[in-house]
Amino acid sequence: MTISAVIFDLDGVIIDTEQVWEDVRRSYVASYGKSFLPDSQDRMMGMSTGEWSTHLAEEVGVPRTPAQVADDVLGQMALRYKSDLPLIPGAVETVKRLGERFTLGLASSSARVLIDQVLATAGLTDAFKVTMSTEEVPRGKPAPDVYLAVCDKLGVTPEDCAAIEDSSNGLRSAAAAGMAVIAVPHGVYPPAADALAGAALVIDRLPDLTAEAVAALR
The missing domain is CATH 3.40.50.1000 (HAD superfamily/HAD-like)
Incomplete structure (x- = not known):
């Protein structure tokens, strides 16, 4: 071989971008008065969009559907990438x-x-x-x-x-x-x-x- x-x-x-992802998702969750679970960051590293958005909506408790969570967070990430690609x-x-x-x-x-x-x-x-x-x-x-x-x-x-x-x-x-x-x-x-x-x-x-x-x- x-x-x-x-x-x-x-x-x-x-x-x-791991720090960028963490900052954006933590701020997003906090805007709804919620906090990451103790293992949220580790679990979300490597998850697909559908998986981490479901985690934030259904386990962390963000009062949005997983699809809405994904759209919200991805929009914020895209803005960060346009201004500063790390x-x-x-x-x-x-x-x-x-x-x-x-x-x-x-x-x-x-x-x-x-x-x-x-x-x-x-x-x-x-x-x-x-x-x-x-x-x-x-x-x-x-x-x-x-x-x-x-x-x-x-x-x-x-x-x-x-x-x-x-x-x-x-x-x-x-x-x-x-x-x-x-x-x-x-x-x-x-x-x-x-x-x-x-x-x-x-x-x-x-x-x-x-x-x-x-x-x-x-």
């Missing part, structure tokens, strides 16, 4: 460098409208052969659905792929799909030990990742 494709996560790997230093260059050797895909928990906006702003729209949101598959991360769907559209098997992830649910999703998992742990939101244990390679910074290191995973 050899690695022929690399599938990137978006949030926490290419853009550093690209991780070296991420764009790393994507382009790995794209010279591997076919690239993207498997994100962000909504399609946000994925397209980020890639357009970052100049990466043409870098990925396939991009998918977890809102386009039955289950979000940690289920493997989005990674398996990207593999299918790329015409490769999971064994042919490396996945680059930062969060617990993302790492679990890629591992469940049967990929060689590369972990880039987030400094503020580090992954759980069990999720990190499933990674074949752990790096401190995305720019440190070389094509040779990826190829050596198989």
Whole structure:
């Protein structure tokens, strides 16, 4: 087996938005006099749009339907992205460098409208052969659905792929799909030990990742 494709996560790997997501969703919930549950932040990392909006509506108690919650929060996120896109230093260059050797895909928990906006702003729209949101598959991360769907559209098997992830649910999703998992742990939101244990390679910074290191995973 050899690695022929690399599938990137978006949030926490290419853009550093976990804090933005937390700030926007906490402020939104607070505007209705509600608060996150103790495990809300960890649970929502990797969830699809339908899943986290349902969590905020039905478990946290925001008095809006899940669809309304999603529209509200995504609208606020899009405004933030337009004014200030928090690209991780070296991420764009790393994507382009790995794209010279591997076919690239993207498997994100962000909504399609946000994925397209980020890639357009970052100049990466043409870098990925396939991009998918977890809102386009039955289950979000940690289920493997989005990674398996990207593999299918790329015409490769999971064994042919490396996945680059930062969060617990993302790492679990890629591992469940049967990929060689590369972990880039987030400094503020580090992954759980069990999720990190499933990674074949752990790096401190995305720019440190070389094509040779990826190829050596198989």
